[in-house]
Amino acid sequence: MFTHSIRRRLVIGSAALTAAALALGGCGRSSDTGTGTGSQPTTSVSQGPATGKLTVWAMGTEGENLPKLIDQFKQANPGVDVTVTPIPWDAAHDKFTTAIAAGTPPDAAMVGTTWMGEFADLGALDPTPQGFDNSGFYQGALDTTKVSGTQYGVPWYVETRLVFYRKDLAAKAGFSTPPTDWDGLKAMAKAMKEKAGAKYGINLQPGGDGSWQTVMPFAWSAGANITNDAQKQFTFDTPEMQEGLKYYQSFFTDKLAGTDLPPNQTEAQFVNGQVPMFISGPWMAGSVAKAGGAAIKPNIGVFQIPKNKTATSFVGGSDFVVFKSSKNKDSAWKLVKFLSDAKTQASWFKMSSDLPAVKSAWQDPSIASDPLLPVFGKQLEDAKAPPAIVNWEQVAKAFDTEVEKMAKSGQSPADTAKAIQTKATAIGTGGS
Amino acid sequence: MAVVTESEARAVRRSAPPGRPRRKVSRETVAAWVLVLPFVVLFLAFTAGPVLGSLGMSFTDIKQRDLRTPFSVNGVGFSNYAKALQDETFRKAAFNTAYFVVLGVPLTLIVALGAAVLLDRGVKRFQALFKVGYYLPVVTSIVAIAVIWRFVLSPDNGLVNTVLGWFGIHGPNWLGSTTWAMPSLIAMAVWRNFGSAMIIFLAGLQGIPQSVEEAGQLDGAGSWQRFRYLILPLLRPTVLFTTVTTGIGYLQFFEEPMVMTKGGPLNSTTSVSMYAYQQFGFGNYGLATSMAYILFVVIAVVTFIQFRLLKEK
Numbered sequence A: 001m002f003t004h005s006i007r008r009r010l011v012i013g014s015a016a017l018t019a020a021a022l023a024l025g026g027c028g029r030s031s032d033t034g035t036g037t038g039s040q041p042t043t044s045v046s047q048g049p050a051t052g053k054l055t056v057w058a059m060g061t062e063g064e065n066l067p068k069l070i071d072q073f074k075q076a077n078p079g080v081d082v083t084v085t086p087i088p089w090d091a092a093h094d095k096f097t098t099a100i101a102a103g104t105p106p107d108a109a110m111v112g113t114t115w116m117g118e119f120a121d122l123g124a125l126d127p128t129p130q131g132f133d134n135s136g137f138y139q140g141a142l143d144t145t146k147v148s149g150t151q152y153g154v155p156w157y158v159e160t161r162l163v164f165y166r167k168d169l170a171a172k173a174g175f176s177t178p179p180t181d182w183d184g185l186k187a188m189a190k191a192m193k194e195k196a197g198a199k200y201g202i203n204l205q206p207g208g209d210g211s212w213q214t215v216m217p218f219a220w221s222a223g224a225n226i227t228n229d230a231q232k233q234f235t236f237d238t239p240e241m242q243e244g245l246k247y248y249q250s251f252f253t254d255k256l257a258g259t260d261l262p263p264n265q266t267e268a269q270f271v272n273g274q275v276p277m278f279i280s281g282p283w284m285a286g287s288v289a290k291a292g293g294a295a296i297k298p299n300i301g302v303f304q305i306p307k308n309k310t311a312t313s314f315v316g317g318s319d320f321v322v323f324k325s326s327k328n329k330d331s332a333w334k335l336v337k338f339l340s341d342a343k344t345q346a347s348w349f350k351m352s353s354d355l356p357a358v359k360s361a362w363q364d365p366s367i368a369s370d371p372l373l374p375v376f377g378k379q380l381e382d383a384k385a386p387p388a389i390v391n392w393e394q395v396a397k398a399f400d401t402e403v404e405k406m407a408k409s410g411q412s413p414a415d416t417a418k419a420i421q422t423k424a425t426a427i428g429t430g431g432s
Numbered sequence B: 001m002a003v004v005t006e007s008e009a010r011a012v013r014r015s016a017p018p019g020r021p022r023r024k025v026s027r028e029t030v031a032a033w034v035l036v037l038p039f040v041v042l043f044l045a046f047t048a049g050p051v052l053g054s055l056g057m058s059f060t061d062i063k064q065r066d067l068r069t070p071f072s073v074n075g076v077g078f079s080n081y082a083k084a085l086q087d088e089t090f091r092k093a094a095f096n097t098a099y100f101v102v103l104g105v106p107l108t109l110i111v112a113l114g115a116a117v118l119l120d121r122g123v124k125r126f127q128a129l130f131k132v133g134y135y136l137p138v139v140t141s142i143v144a145i146a147v148i149w150r151f152v153l154s155p156d157n158g159l160v161n162t163v164l165g166w167f168g169i170h171g172p173n174w175l176g177s178t179t180w181a182m183p184s185l186i187a188m189a190v191w192r193n194f195g196s197a198m199i200i201f202l203a204g205l206q207g208i209p210q211s212v213e214e215a216g217q218l219d220g221a222g223s224w225q226r227f228r229y230l231i232l233p234l235l236r237p238t239v240l241f242t243t244v245t246t247g248i249g250y251l252q253f254f255e256e257p258m259v260m261t262k263g264g265p266l267n268s269t270t271s272v273s274m275y276a277y278q279q280f281g282f283g284n285y286g287l288a289t290s291m292a293y294i295l296f297v298v299i300a301v302v303t304f305i306q307f308r309l310l311k312e313k
Helices: A002-025 A060-076 A089-102 A113-121 A139-143 A167-172 A182-194 A212-221 A239-253 A266-271 A283-292 A329-339 A342-352 A359-363 A373-380 A392-409 A413-427 B006-014 B021-057 B064-068 B079-086 B088-121 B127-139 B142-153 B159-166 B181-206 B210-218 B223-234 B236-251 B255-260 B272-281 B285-310
Strands: A052-059 A080-087 A108-112 A154-160 A162-166 A277-280 A300-303 A313-322
Touching (some): A052 A089, A052 A329, A060 A342, A080 A329, A089 A108, A089 A113, A108 A113, A108 A329, A113 A313, A139 A154, A139 A313, A154 A329, A154 A342, A154 A373, A162 A167, A162 A283, A162 A373, A167 A300, A182 A277, A212 A239, A212 A313, A239 A392, A239 A413, A266 A277, A266 A283, A277 A283, A283 A300, A300 A373, A313 A329, A329 A342, A342 A359, A359 A373, A392 A413, B021 B285, B079 B285, B088 B127, B088 B236, B127 B181, B142 B159, B142 B181, B142 B255, B181 B236, B181 B255, B223 B236, B236 B285, B255 B272, B272 B285
Parallel strands (some): A052 A080, A052 A108
Antiparallel strands (some): A108 A313, A154 A313, A162 A277, A162 A300
């Protein structure tokens, strides 16, 4: 208990300490704060090979695999010396904000798409110079790089969400082709339960961390938006948002989705047929195959988010940025250009299984011949990310809490929309 | 001789009797300050400074982005405090923390005292072994504990529900239910923490002379009476100490919900420390520090009351 209380005091104390230290470290730098003015700079990347020293940060498995890709870059640019620092995902956000406040970020880095607004607002990111072919990227992914009209960095890899289903059980339930609209999905979930012996038709997250990523596709498909076009005002309390929430809630009220499922059992329940559908990203094909072995592989099917007004899914992934304080920006942008090249992206897929953000890279046989991946490619044509606003993480947390109330304690979709709107407005979009 | 020369005066001063206090004290004082200086500097830089800084922060509108321009923040008086107290989730967190303390502290102390008495009286032979066993959870990493408890409390095939199943009882989804999540965390916290209070109780019990009990025995008091009217009053300082330290620890309730439930379901296990920590994560430093200071004041008041109630007269 001493250790107990002391450790806790240390947590709070060190947070305050870090903040104070950061405040001290930040003294005297006042020139480059604030967001961009909304116009793209006219600078461009120079000709010739990259030179000098570059430091690069990347998270998770990307951080471990990136050096292999950088070797190719070094072959084309012998004068450059690149150091890649891998960072664990859960420490990355703090490490970035600390480095930004202290003025010591790397030259270039991989950045999670939902952090772009925050980092740009901190005045840390260098606007993308001219000469990047933005038409090659998926639109949803490109949107994640834009903060208040200015583009920072480029999309690096993407992921999007589809409905996964058990082909064999679907056949048993009487579905030879996957559904395409809301009613169809509902009917399929029902048939899975009644005819194919499933406990629940579909696994949907009943609120909690990150559940907005599953709810928003339905809301977007019903025509809802998170903010108005200027990204200054939230638009959670609209009939369209309510329609999306209502559809989501109906799976719980009809007992087609459960609120009592233990977390992290999605794969196991998919394999044993208890819950033969769920909505998730491309990595799940691998983890389901791992949980179910060779027998399950031919029975994994995917289909696009069902249609209401549109059939919009969520797009996630990471962007690659250059920091404003870099002393070697020109070479850093050359690296970013190399990383966003279609050929590089195809070979990166083979190293990391990260899906390319550049459309043309999807023609590479390693992706085109996969039984599931082309469906993800098609879904990416209609996929959205939340707007790059500074306070997004905080708004998302409020959203998750209200969705939890809706799924678990029967709060009405109208009240849910209203509560999210009130909370989000109180939090504000942030920034200037 | 009316004129005293320089050298004479110096000679007088030099030969001043050693009992003259002025010079000696000042030399000692200087030495003391020199010796203490490293600590004072470190204390000011790493304890007092940040504490005052964070207190100051709680009266400003500082956000993450202000870290680069610390002079652009504005004083906002007590509005962070008002905002925290009006915040529905903060109030829920305060309720949860109170729930945890009110149930958790007495339970922990009762279990600890019970274990200490059993060890003191009963099992002389394997005392060391039991001490280690009961103390082990205190020194084990909370993350390792979380893995085990998640298995124990798992709704489908967890240990608790399997055992309940033998008696035909269908156990709830412990961590997924708004009713049961908090009691589950309390059970886990009691299990995890009673060992350290037990060690202190044991030391207290062993400090009570054998003769006190013998006197009680001669007067014809039964074992419960001896415990109630002799041992317990003599343990009072120990009880005060464990109540205060356990109380402070439990008021700062953080790790259990952080690793087990992330505050859910429906914020039913969010604690004040955890909510303040979340606000730090969102970059709302002003609001977060004000919450930390509200908690600080509550801890100070609760500790004061405990001292008042339990201190020896």
